[in-house]
């Protein structure tokens with residue numbers, strides 16, 4: 528394949544999936560630049576990957592799986608989100624802060640930040656990126672019934688965090 | 696019906712919009728259970744927040760990424776991918792292996808033939824006959 532064809536093929540994949548992958552990384556890491564860096568890494572890795580994509584491993588699943596693994600590594604490495612999740616003081620003082628918190632982006636950011644990374648990941652895949660149960664199952668390398676059950680648990684915990692932070 | 700069972704049904708209903716088998720039971724439970732009502736309300740709230748939170752990728756990301764891709768393609772011609780199926784690569788590897796063994800075997804045969812030829816062409820060996828040497832010690836020395 529010639530250079531322009533190769534780059535054209537890459538651009539088509541990038542344009543189709545960039546928003547989804549960007550939203551996923553942005554919300555997984557809740558820090559703009561880190562999210563952008565992961566998006567760059569994932570697409571460059573895709574560009575250089577010798578893997579062939581077909582029904583067995585669609586591009587979309589490959590990209591989300593790659594982005595998720597990278598985000599989880601970053602979260603594990605710096606551990607900062609986990610520490611924020613355990614920060615009782617911040618939660619206790621959150622109701623007063625909520626009065627000034629009109630920005631929905633901040634509200635959802637605070638809720639997501641307090642969820643364990645795997646619950647956060649599955650919620651973003653479903654609610655932000657509209658992945659089907661089957662696509663989520665393939666991204667997480669699990670079964671559809673496990674996805675269904677985990678989504679319910681993630682929603683339940685997200686609801687509890689929301690009510691704790693901002694009331695009903 | 697316990698609350699977890701109802702909430703899992705509600706969660707799936709949100710995702711697929713499917714009607715569930717025991718809809719009447721679920722709805723009557725939902726009507727009378729504050730915990731399940733709170734779950735359902737917060738799940739819907741989360742969905743509406745997520746829909747409004749979606750953003751497009753920043754344009755500077757497009758520029759930097761596409762520039763990087765073009766640069767990598769230009770600077771490093773060795774990184775061109777050889778798009779061959781795995782079975783073709785495996786067959787080529789096996790062929791090379793067999794070829795190297797055959798070559799080695801032929802070379803060894805050739806060396807043997809050369810050695811044999813050298814032996815056959817060499818001048819005939821001369822056999823020199825002589826008496827074996829025998830050392831005879833004096834009787835006095837043997838006793839010691």
Ligand SMILES: [Zn+2]
Pocket residue numbers: 697698699701724728729730731732
């Ligand atoms: Zn209930």
